[in-house]
Amino acid sequence: MKSISILVPNSAVMEAVADPRYMFTAANQFLQAVGKAPLFEVQLVGATKDVKLHDGAFSVHTDKLMKDVEKTDLIVIPALFGDMKQAVEVNKEAIPWLVDKYNEGTEIASLCVGAFLLASTGLLEGKRCSTHWAFANEFRETFPDVELVDGSIITEEHRLYSSGGANSYWNLLLYLLEKYTDRDTAILAAKYFAIDIDRESQSAFMMFNGQKDHNDPEVKKAQDFIEDNSAERISVDQLVDMFAVSRRSFERRFKKATNNTIVEYIQRVKVEAAKRSFEKSRKNINEVMYDVGYTDTKAFRTVFKRITGLTPIEYRNKYYKEPVLV
Incomplete structure (x- = not known):
């Protein structure tokens, strides 16, 4: 027994x-x-x-x-x-x-x-x-x-x-x-x-809300900028230039504060925006992809699946339902 x-x-x-x-x-x-x-x-x-x-x-x-x-x-x-x-x-x-x-x-x-x-x-x-x-x-x-x-x-x-x-x-x-x-x-x-x-x-069930329970004000400003501009193409160099710090130093601070690299954080913010769109709208995959700042279909699908465990179409089919007309 x-x-x-x-x-x-x-x-x-x-x-x-x-x-x-x-x-x-x-x-x-x-x-x-x-x-x-x-x-x-x-x-x-x-x-x-x-x-x-x-x-x-x-x-x-x-x-x-x-x-x-x-x-x-x-x-x-x-x-x-x-x-x-x-x-x-x-x-x-x-x-x-x-x-x-x-x-x-x-x-x-x-x-x-x-x-x-x-x-x-x-x-x-x-x-x-x-x-x-x-x-x-x-x-x-x-x-x-x-x-x-x-x-x-x-x-x-x-x-x-x-x-x-x-x-x-x-x-x-x-x-x-x-x-x-x-x-x-x-x-x-x-x-x-x-x-x-x-x-x-x-x-597939995770919601990304950002990791802001830290005390690095410049990292928080960078997070806010990424989240407010999820439809734009944002580069690490662009963020580094905003705060006039060395790239290596800022990447280290960002990773320590958020447990994500800057690139990972940008990707997760964009994928979260895409998820919300798939859940609530009838936009097709390409429309959502462009809305969150991607132009390469393969890159978007690869990042989306790595983060959610599902392809964009699988995620849409799982969470989006046509409204019921009464």
Whole structure:
């Protein structure tokens, strides 16, 4: 039997507690249906017997207290809700427990922004990690020694697993299910739960809002200029001339402040403008391309797919629907 311990922290997202429990208990039923023995012993674990969630709207009754868990194969850390620093603080009792269990050989998987609690243990230092794209900047600032993998759905390193944003954690659960059972069981679960198995990127869902939580005023002015002129062709030299600084120095400052090179930032701003156009208008690909300052169709398609994971036409088909006439 594989022992699965689902941590029930304070400030947890209720669905991120219930869904892994549902997945692994259903997997037992799938295995039994084909004549195999159930594999998973699933338990809810917490600091107290009852954990109130979402301002008391839900109450989760745990099966075991953390201190009573002698051995477990996998700990699942669900997504947290609200202010991440506060959410970690109210769950600091779990940090030494997670470290102790990991040192005993337990694997740990964080779902979505549960990565903040996992990273607070120090176990991720020098390692790669995934989390919700909307919290990427905050995560980097809080844990500069962790390598955050942009847009990734699943990251695995040294018995530590993490997933991308929101429902991406289902893909991590499927990944773990396949690891512990086999491909056929994972495919069955994917069909049962209607999950797109093997999805590798959350890029198609990401919205680029710029990274302006820094203290470099000239970089902020450059960001504003790029965003206000997304329809124009902007060069690095043009920006450097505006601020009368050396190119090498400004590129270094820009990268440090935004975690993007200047060229990457320009591309992401233009692609974000193109995405909004595809979502809301009936303009064709070339019209949108010209609107965001591209004249080379191949270059536009290449950049768009690298950033979103989809071609322009695939993105339009995914998000644009003809208005319904009443």
